[in-house]
Amino acid sequence: MESILKVENLKKYFPVKRTILETLRKEPQKYVKAVDGISFEVRKGETLALIGESGCGKTTTGRVILRLIEPTDGKIIFDGVDITHLDYEALRPYRRRMQMVFQDPYASLSPRMKIGDAIAHPLLIHNLATKEEAREMALKMLRRVGLTPEEEFYERYPHHLSGGQRQRVVIARAMILKPEFVVADEAVSMIDVSMRASILELLESFKKEYHLSMLFITHDIAVAKLIADRIAVMYLGKIVEVGPTEEVLKNPAHPYTMALIQAVPSIVKREKKKRIEITGEVPNAVNPPSGCRFHPRCPLMTEECRTKEPELVEISKEHFVACYHPLV
Template structure:
């Protein structure tokens, strides 16, 4: 269980800019959580804290009851394997000078997932689990030789080689065309069902949230103003800001 308890982030010291204020949430394997809100609401800052890229100014983030800031190097290494990321820009997240084979092999080697002779087998299995068949057709391609949807699938495969329990997906499908977006979402929900992977899915795309989320958190100006099961949020929103977001969203 990944738990955020009253986490705040202030940039620029005590009197600086408060990006996130007293946010609390719980993410479990097998659960699809969506965090929604307009640009500048603090969603991506919260994602960076969840990934351990920046520390909270106050409050805590814990995995299975162990606070991230109190983890020793071995525990932090385990955290990085357990909580993985899939980000908005697949082209920027892949080294243009490395083939898909090398991109996955680097992660496998760094975390000692498999021996050298088993690397291709592990990489191929990850690629095929995200719908890139046959894997041999993609292993020696460079990022510029892939479509946007294929690059995003490679990023998901790169996360999968570490066998994560939770994936933080920050606007992971927002740059994709509608049909490509649907394909990537199908991959994500299939992995949720087959492997029990949980997601913290950060987006402003409410129709996507309505389709895939289990639980919804609504952020405004750095605060979580409302959260609950998707059905309740969409059918009976309690906060005025949530009602405004839903009224402005395109309908499915």
Template sequence: MADEPTTSLDVTVAAQILQELTRLCQEFSTALMLISHDLSLVAEYCDRIAVMYDGQLVEMGQAQQVLYQPQHDYSRTLVESALHLQRAPGNAASETDRDPLLQVHDLTQHYTLEQTLLARCLGGQHNQVIKAVDGVSFDLYPGEILGLVGESGCGKSTLCRSILQLVRPTAGRVDFRGQDLSQLSTAELLPQRRHLQMIFQDPRACLNPMMTVGRGIIDPLLIHGLASAQEAAAHGRAMLERVGLIPTQDYVHRYPGDLSGGQQQRVAIARALITRPKLLICDEPVSMLDATVQAQVLQLMLELKQEFDLTYLFITHDLWVAKFLCDRIAVMQAGKLVEIGPTQQIFNQPQHPYTQTLLQAAPLLAKVA
């Protein structure tokens, strides 16, 4: 029984894991039950599919039948949501004469793994340097959605944490609205943080389980001194309503553990937006959600981008999500940025061999038909 074994993995590693699992099952004549919210993956590797909704098994049958002739309304909604993402045309190149909102110059984040004294004495080994981010440079323009894709462990999340100064970079510059964040002290960074917010992959890990939803959302307002307690409560209810958690009184006094994954992510989005940031860094915000909730959250993010004049740096290992959402895509491999360009160009005319490998490995629901 494999419970979401590839959820946090990029397409190349996910393909390797699933190929090895199926090979071992054939070799040892073992049955495999694969639990997944990724319909493309299920279509490629499974013989039969069972669809669950609200604790009930609503449909079961051969993979081809369930995916291309679904009988239950929920099955149809799942398939339509997945196909909607994959059939997105992708954005073409767009000209801009605006100054960049964010400029990253030769950003480097190295970590040193020190050998033990015994290892140094016996083997003469030197300390190992891990180049998590290795000389990355790019510009991000106001109102743009830049996707960041690459294999698991290539440095995507470390890059974003270095941009936010959650970890101080080893070298390089991070210019946000013309100011180098890497040169600011902790106290000097605080006024900038209200304009730089992050949405994390797992909302359960970033929402305080001991704090009610209402209090968790307004906490940034109180930390930055942007509103009184009464004003913050009103802003919090308005933001809950905007992200679709209505009626708000049903959610304000609940705790994160009482909510579904999709509802938790909406709370995380509301909390990130409460300070009216200019730049939102999204670290795999929909990777743990099923196709229908994914589509709803992505559509919500597009609407909020227009309403709040947001700029997104969007990390994802799902190439179809990147194609649906992003204006440009940057591809990372082993800590380096190997290719960057408009979404249509990356998908239709990839230049780097690694980009080509990623696209070839991406499971596509339509091609299985």
């Protein structure tokens, strides 16, 4: 299958603010290695879920891919074109084809803009419609995402809406440009559980209609199970496992993936697998552990894990894991 997006050895390091003392002592600049050399692809028409604990680098990955922040190193290839270093003008057409649904729908909507105008706004920015046309299209989109009567909703402000309704607005705003690729960042994490299914259905319906490809960022495996064709598991700036959703959930190979899955009782097939107990907290991304980054928390750790970083290796069809002691 053709890929819409490919990243190769992508890195994003954020400089850590130095204290006065560190500056005076001329200590070297430290970096948060938020994303530290990841490679993956999103195929045309598929949803790839990127999962992992808070702080492992999911949002940073999404933002770098869309060039909302600059990568430190690596390559971003969109539909066959290397967009890593395109300047603002050259990037414009791609900005339309790639959209992001942000983690916090409240923070990503301007409190002083009517939601109808917020949805119409991208059309005006990209010179795709007159004001009148943009309004008509925004009204249609409001209806499409279930915010009716649309004339009434057009005039409302974000604070008039529930969390679920705001998320519909954010989705409408991303979809009005008919993108080919969307990064959905925790699209359902901040809304009430009772509304999650309908928001996921809405995303699915757009996916079918526009033949969308999606990078679906979530810390919730149960959500990934519902929506993703494949799953990539991230730990401390690295991808440790990737494969078809069913295969990864049934036969997790990385101890970390196993631990994540075991934390969700509804997914676990208890009888089949030995339990993996992990201890401790996610280490600091400024000084990540040597070798396999998971080794200090891993019950299967050996000397090799401490010294040499494992590469992603294919253990069954399309199923890759970076571990010296895979569980399958």
